[in-house]
Amino acid sequence: MLSANSNTDQSLNLVQRPRRLRRTETLRNMVRETTLTVDDLIYPMFVMTGEGQKVEIPSMPGCYRYSLDLLLKEIAEVSQLGIGAIALFPVIPEDKKDDTGTESYNPEGLVQTTVKAIKKAVPDIIVITDVALDPFTTHGHDGLVDENGVILNDPTVEVLAKMALSQAQAGADFVAPSDMMDGRVGAIRQVLDAEGYINVGILAYSAKYASAYYGPFRDALDSAPKFGDKKTYQMDAANAKEALKEVELDIAEGADIVMVKPALAYLDIIHQVKINTNLPVAAYNVSGEYAMIKAAAANGWIDEKKVILETLTSMKRAGADLILTYFAKEVALMLM
Numbered sequence: 001m002l003s004a005n006s007n008t009d010q011s012l013n014l015v016q017r018p019r020r021l022r023r024t025e026t027l028r029n030m031v032r033e034t035t036l037t038v039d040d041l042i043y044p045m046f047v048m049t050g051e052g053q054k055v056e057i058p059s060m061p062g063c064y065r066y067s068l069d070l071l072l073k074e075i076a077e078v079s080q081l082g083i084g085a086i087a088l089f090p091v092i093p094e095d096k097k098d099d100t101g102t103e104s105y106n107p108e109g110l111v112q113t114t115v116k117a118i119k120k121a122v123p124d125i126i127v128i129t130d131v132a133l134d135p136f137t138t139h140g141h142d143g144l145v146d147e148n149g150v151i152l153n154d155p156t157v158e159v160l161a162k163m164a165l166s167q168a169q170a171g172a173d174f175v176a177p178s179d180m181m182d183g184r185v186g187a188i189r190q191v192l193d194a195e196g197y198i199n200v201g202i203l204a205y206s207a208k209y210a211s212a213y214y215g216p217f218r219d220a221l222d223s224a225p226k227f228g229d230k231k232t233y234q235m236d237a238a239n240a241k242e243a244l245k246e247v248e249l250d251i252a253e254g255a256d257i258v259m260v261k262p263a264l265a266y267l268d269i270i271h272q273v274k275i276n277t278n279l280p281v282a283a284y285n286v287s288g289e290y291a292m293i294k295a296a297a298a299n300g301w302i303d304e305k306k307v308i309l310e311t312l313t314s315m316k317r318a319g320a321d322l323i324l325t326y327f328a329k330e331v332a333l334m335l336m
């Protein structure tokens with residue numbers, strides 16, 4: 001009598017049979033190389049003005065813009081699920097926007113008051129604030145623009161440093177420059193240190209590509225650029241070496257964590273960044289990647305849960321230590 005793991009139909013004389021390690025669930029678990037855990041997840045969330053409001057983003061089903069009161073409830077729940085960090089994005093009313101994004105460093109602005117309230121209500125959650133001008137400018141660009149429509153680098157960096165400082169003063173644990181101006185990480189590190197915020201970290205969007213995958217996010221914030229595109233500051237999708245250069249510069253300037261964004265179409269970049277640096281690497285599973293899965297699942301064309309886990313696992317396998325994802329809450333529930 002043969003036991004379950006023997007077989008008489010072999011005709012090939014093989015020394016190596018990789019299938020031996022895939023035979024049972026237990027064995028597969030034992031030899032698994034990559035494990036996705038709730039500790040890997042950062043949840044991007046949208047805050048808006050008002051009270052008692054929660055508005056679903058049409059191109060991102062399951063994601064909402066929350067007024068502060070409801071955001072705090074949601075964050076308490078997110079924290080209960082074991083998610084350690086959120087990345088905060090503000091929906092700025094049109095009447096608070098101007099050409100230079102002055103609202104971005106208003107100590108009583110939406111981001112600043114929200115951060116203060118979060119740190120009071122849920123002190124343990126790590127709060128990461130976005131440093132870029134696009135939610136605050138009438139033209140929707142991440143930087144200051146001259147009369148010819150050129151995005152100005154150095155004057156923008158000055159504003160970004162003010163913005164980052166005001167976020168640190170409000171209690172942000174990490175500031176996350178997503179603007180792609182040259183020299184902004186260094187300028188931010190310098191002003192934070194000079195003002196005593198030595199423990200506020202910088203999560204740098206180091207390799208951020210000019211990507212069509214950001215569409216739904218720009219719907220969420222009403223922040224699509226009113227003219228032109230972002231190709232003079234965000235990176236060309238065709239480039240990989242340039243990503244390593246950007247990462248190297250950000251590390252030299254004081255970044256604590258480096259990020260690749262988007263994630264799915266850039267797994268090779270995540271991998272190369274991982275093997276070329278000793279810092280933690282984050283990947284941003286962006287709005288368009290989220291929308292594609294949601295849309296296909298809504299049509300019954302894919303198994304949503306399995307595709308989500310497979311997608312995020314691929315990012316970890318590529319080398320991401322942390323993943324910013326709108327699926328964070330769903331995944332935390334699945335992993336429980």
Ligand code: PBG
Binds near residue numbers: 179
């Ligand atoms: C803005 C910013 C963008 C995203 C994060 N920060 C959009 C952009 O650069 O136009 C995109 C996030 C997403 O698509 O999920 N600086």
